[in-house]
Structures are given as C-alpha cells and as structure tokens.
Amino acid sequence: MLVQNQPMLGSAHYSFWLKTRRWTLGLLAAWLLVNLCVPWFARDLDRFSFLGFPLGYWLAAEGALLVYLLLIAIYVVVMDRLEAALLAQTAATASSTGAAPTQG
C-alpha cells in the first residue's frame, strides 16, 4: 500500500526538497533570532521607545507575536508554490521513467 503510493523520485523532487529545507532553515533562523534577541537585550531595547512603549516591552508583548504570524504566512505561500511547481513538473514528465530515489 505504502510503496504503491510512492511518487517517482527524480531531480524535480531533489530540488524541491532542497528548497523546502532551505526555506525551513531560513525561517527558523529568523525565529531563533527573535527568540534570543528579544529577551537577551530586553533592558537595552527598553532605552528606545516605540508607540509610547519601551521597545523591549512592546517586542515581547506584541512585536514578536506578529513576527511569528508573518513567518507562518510566508511559509504557507512559499510551500504552496513549491508544491504546485513540483506537481506540475511531475505531471509533465509522468510518461518518462523515474530516476533513483534521492537521499535527504
């Protein structure tokens, strides 16, 4: 059952997975940066003011949450495009023979 459902893995799949990992890693890096900087530099950020709030306070109370939402929104759009492109490619080459499975 599982093996029957296998997509044919070729260079299109290889580059899809490479791009997926790159995007995932990039977005996670942004996520990590926010998570480390906002608490670590809280006192230093508080010297600046944003909308009347100390900047560090605002980032932890509102800013970081909006960044999280933005990261997921970007991921949703990017992955939909990558998957659509992969599906279009595999449909176009459906008649050709599949290459050896790629290693992730």
Place this chain on the structure above:
Amino acid sequence: MGRADELARQFSRVLAWRYALFLIGFWVLIAVMAAAERAGVQRSWLGASFLVLTVAAYAGIGFICRTSNEAEYFVAGRRVPALFNGLATAADWMSAASFLGTAGVLYLHGQAGFAYILGWTGGYVLLALLLAPYLRRFGQYTVPDFLGERYGGSLPRLIGAAATVAVSFVYLVVQIYGVGLITSHLTGFGFELGIFVGLGGVLVCSFLGGMRAVTWTQVAQYLVLIVAYLVPLMWLSAKQTGNMVPLFSYSQQLQQVAQREKELAADPAERDVMQQLRRRADEAKNKLRDVPASMLRDEAQQQQLVATLRAENAPLARIQRAEREYAQRPRTEAQARLLYTREREVALASAQPLGGMPPQTLAFAAGDPAGSPAAQERFDNARVNFIALMFCLMMGTAALPHVLTRFYTTPSASQARRSVGWTLLFIVLLYLCAPVLAVLVKFEVLHNVVGLPMDHLPQWISRWSRVDPGLVSVRDINGDGLLQLGELRLAGDIIVLAAPEIGGLPYWVTCLVAAGGLAAALSTADGLLLTIANAVSHDVYFRIVNPRATAAARVIASKVLVMAVAFLAALTAALKLTDILQFVSAAFSLAAAAFFPALVLGIFWRRANHAGVVAGMLTGLGVTVWYMVTNLPLLRQAFGVSRPLADCAWFGVEPIAAGVFGVPAGLLVMLLVSCLTPGPSAQQLALVDRMRFPGPEER
C-alpha cells in the same frame, strides 16, 4: 478536483452561517442577562443560567454530531476546513490556565510572564514548519501511530502511548479542577457537583461524537471564550482611556502605572508595612525554634482575643473572624510547623517593595546588570531562566499530542499549514490582550484601591476573600486604617475573573468571563479526553493487543475508555490535590522531551531508526524526570533526595524548564544510536518520502 473544491467551499459557507447564528444567539443571551440583572434577578441565578445554558449548547452540538463511523469518530472525517480547524485548535490549546492565568502572571510577576506568551505562541512556528503538514500527509489517527509506522516495532509506539497518557492526564485533571472552581464560585453548587455538571457537557461530546463532535463544539467554545475575554477588556479600556481598542494606546496607562509604582516604592507607609512584615517573618522564625510551646501560646492568645472582643461588644464580623481563626488553629505539631513556615515565607515575600511585584516596565527586575556582583548574577539567572522556559514551552507546544492530532483532521497538508496560521492568529488575539488586561487592572488597583480606608474597601475584596482567603486577603498590618499595596494580596488566578468587578462593571460581565473560562477548560478537557482514550484504545488495544478488532469494536473501545478516563480524572480532581498544579508546566517539558526529537528527526532525517528513537525518547524522558526529581521540592521530599538543591541545579535553571536539558540529550542519543545501528527498512524510507512530497491526490 473542481467539484470537490466547490463542495468544500459550500461546506465552509454552511459552517460560517451556522456559527454566525450561534454567535447571534450568544449575544442575545448576554443581552437578556444584562436586562435580567437590571430587573433585579438574584446573582446566583444569573451565574447559574449563564453556565448551564452554555454547557447545554455545547452538549447540544455534541448530540447533533454523534457518530460511530471510524474516520468521523477519530479524525472528524478529515474534512475540517483550515479556518475552522484553526478555531477548534485555538480552543483545544487555550486551557483554563491560559484564559484565567496569563494576565494574572503578568500582573504578579511583570515581564517574567512574557516567557509564557512568547513560548505559547512561538511554538506554533515549529509546529507549522516542522510537523503539522508532514503528519497530515502521513494521515493516520494518533501521534504514537506515527512513531509505530516510521520506526517499526511496538516499543516506540508503546513509549509514545505511555507519554501521551501521562502528559495528557495531568493536564486533564487540572482542567477539570478549573471547571469545578469556576462553577462552584459562580453558582453556589458544591465543588464536586460543579465538576460533574461540567463533565456532563464534555462527556456528551467526546462520548457520542468523538473528534467530529469535539471539533464542532470547540469552534463554538472559541467564540464564547474570545467574546468573554474581549468584552470586559474593551469596556475597561473605554472607561480608563476612552479608547475601545487599547492594543497600541495603553502605553499611557503603562506609563502611569510605572509612575505610581515609583511613588509607592518611596511611600513611608509602604515602607512601614515592609518593616512590620519583616518583623512578622522573624517572629515566625522564632516560633519554629520551639513549635509545641508556640502552639500553646498562640492558642491562649486567640482565646483571649475572642474573649476581649466579646467583652468590648466589637462588630460581629470581627468576633466571627477571631472565632474562625481559633477554630482553624493547627492541632498537630506537623501542621503548626507547616503553618509557621508558610507564614514566614508569605511575610518575606510581601516584605518586598510593591508587595513583591516587580515594576511592570522593568525586565528581569530581580537583578541589575550594572549593580553589585550578586545583583548581576541574579540578573543573568533571571535572563537564562526566561529563555530556558520560553524554549521549553515552545517545543512542548509543538509536541503536545492533543494539539498534533487536530492537524490530522484537515483535508490536505496545504490546509494543515494554513490551519496552523489560523490557529496562531486566534491564539494571538487573546495573548495580545493579556498584557493589556494586566496593566489596566494594575492601574485600577494602584490608583483607585490602594490608599482607601479599610472600612470603605470595594465589595469585590470582601466577596472574594469570603470565597477563599487564599485568593484575596487584606490585613491592616501597620494599623493606620488605610490600605497599602503591601497589605493587599491577590492571587494570579483571579485577576481575570475579578477584573470586571475591580473595574466596576456590572455583575453579568463577571458571569460572562466565568462562562469563557469554563469554555476554555471544557474545550481543552474534551481534546485531552479523546487523546488519552485513543492512545489506549487505538495504539495499545488495536495495534498491539488485538489487531483483528473491527472498526466498530475500536470505536466502542474508545467510547468506553472515554467514560473511564473521565471518571478517573474527575475523582482525582475531587481530591483537590493542589500540588498537582505544579505539574502542568512539567507536562510541557515531558511532551517536548518525549516527542519533539522523535517526530522532527523522523521526518527530516532518513537515517533515524528504531533503536535510535527508543534510546532517544527514553534518554530525553529520563533526563527531564531526573532533573525534576532532584530539583522540585515536593519530589525531592517524596524520593528522599538529600544532595543540596544548589548542587542539583544545572546553570541555575528552574525545574519547570527541565525540558531544555531533556530535548538536547534525547536528540544527541538518538543521533548517536541511529548511526551505530542498521538503517531503517525500505518501507520506512518510503514513508519518509511519502510525507515529504505532495502525492498526485494533492494536485
């Protein structure tokens, strides 16, 4: 596919209409309650009808959605649109603690509370990027299912099922405890009766309709809880700032709070209270030196006080209070020792400036990066603990089984990704408001309550302290007849519940908030109940004990277990083991250590194998539990740990964040053992590929 898309759109439209109707009905209920209060209906009636009517609505939805079909029962037929799954997941995720507790933590502990806000929202980025879409494409029924199929053998599945049950059960007991508290406070029902009324609503859903009924009730519960959170907030804000949407404009309130905090810190009366409290702490310390003698002395003093009050013909309330204190005196030496120790701790904690609450605008207020070496160390320690707790909550959030299973119910992987986005949006809506509520309540307390004469305190103080002196207590410590901030003790749990009364809003708003808290607790309890029952019935009974069980038998097994688990949890909650509250945050550490590396590596690392995952999960859990046992006072006592606490802590990290050690340890062991043992089978590798790439059915 065009036809299926059209059907899906139609389904979403129908759902939107139904929930719009539900929301209108809810507003009508609110309007009727507001009118009833003005007409002079008794308060307990108001509370009871609010709670009973909302629970009846949830039970009604559950009854309409009853099913015995396997796919419907376990994963709601996998056709829940992303937006609605987002609503349901948000309700599933936001527990009584999120709803009632978050603003309270921010009120009491200032910016330290942001660790919860950031942790509980940032975790959804991990969920969206690393887990949800892949698990959806895997497409079975539970989280242990994934472990079983990806790694083979029954051991990963069994460890997964055991961890699921342990984590979810602790969490479930706390939800039911919350249900009992809310219903008993607002209706005058007893605590136990409150539990069973609430539980009835939960049971009708999970028992009759499984995931399908739970999903559609959770959507309704989200609507109730968000309205209940926003109404008092917007009202308070309009009263204080003239602006209904305070998200960006409450900075002026924050500045005024900071200003008032400075004044109070320098206030001589407050300093006097601090001094008196320190003296009390010393007294308690002296009492602890010779407990039996102190008990006798205390008893004589209390008796004498009652006698003098009676002789003086003092107000009845004062006599009654003295009599109650006498009646509740400790009877054994152990009780007395506990009482004196607690007296000392409480006095010491309140003997800090601002009643022990850090200034709202100062991060890591415990220390000072430019101060003495000790202050610098405290600052660094606070900062490290903040980050450790935050990451722990993030990984735990992404790995909680009852949240993960919700993403099996969407129609596709793409919808699962979207659904995480919607979930986070709906959760953020509440978490953006929690700091605002904390600041508005603090403004009200600092400006309008502190400084009042003791005999003219607002009604909510006496009302709540009658319910439980642990929630609100007031004592004129320096005897000047005025209330100082150091003399008022508020528990974090009632900040949200009492906010409407603190702000002078009508009583029906309090009932509304309670109904919201109840919705938050019930929706989470529903999801947890089903997750536990499915882990046992599906992963243990069907996959291991009796693989030939029919689909119908599996559904029946799950239903029986739902009943059994619900009663077990209710009985545990009825014991009122307050100690269990400490373990809620522990649940996040345990979930993170058990599942996070196992799930993420299973998807992103083809080489991960059976031996690696077993070793990794056991190591992660082992390290986490070890750290808790050696560091949590309660567990240290239970296991007789004698090594000094200071030697047990690593980098000064609190046991609540034990997962920051468990996750990396599990990850490392999993990498190591996987590399040293033969790779996964061809079938398991094929599963990895199937999860990574969209299949033809997603075209």
